[in-house]
Amino acid sequence: MSVDPEGPVLVEGPVEIVLADGTVARSDRFMVAVCTCRRSRTYPWCDTSHRRRERADPPQPEDRTP
Template sequence: MISPRRVTVVPGGPVLIEGPVEIEVDGMVHASDRFVVALCACRRSKRYPFCDTSHRRRMRRDVEPERHDDSR
């Protein structure tokens, strides 16, 4: 019996999959033998389908920017 792979969805981040894995995207197969593989969920990665942390540069919409009071 084959053990199931664990998939963890990180809110605002990548999808983590226990490896090794083969991922098929648009007919191309990408392989990784790492013990955990981070797949890009935002499609900003230059290494798509693998995550390169490009999602970190995106500004979060649920957080308002800090306001500074310059009236002193």
């Protein structure tokens, strides 16, 4: 198992996770990223929603002097 403070918990699979409502999420993958931030749309699996989204600066108009 590997824990990244800025991201998911990586667990060697296969993995079964019992959710709060009693349902069981299963993955047969050899390595599974489990979401810890709860931002994932595929919770309990990580979809990298924890990554900060940065907007690129809008292009600046060129300074054209006649």
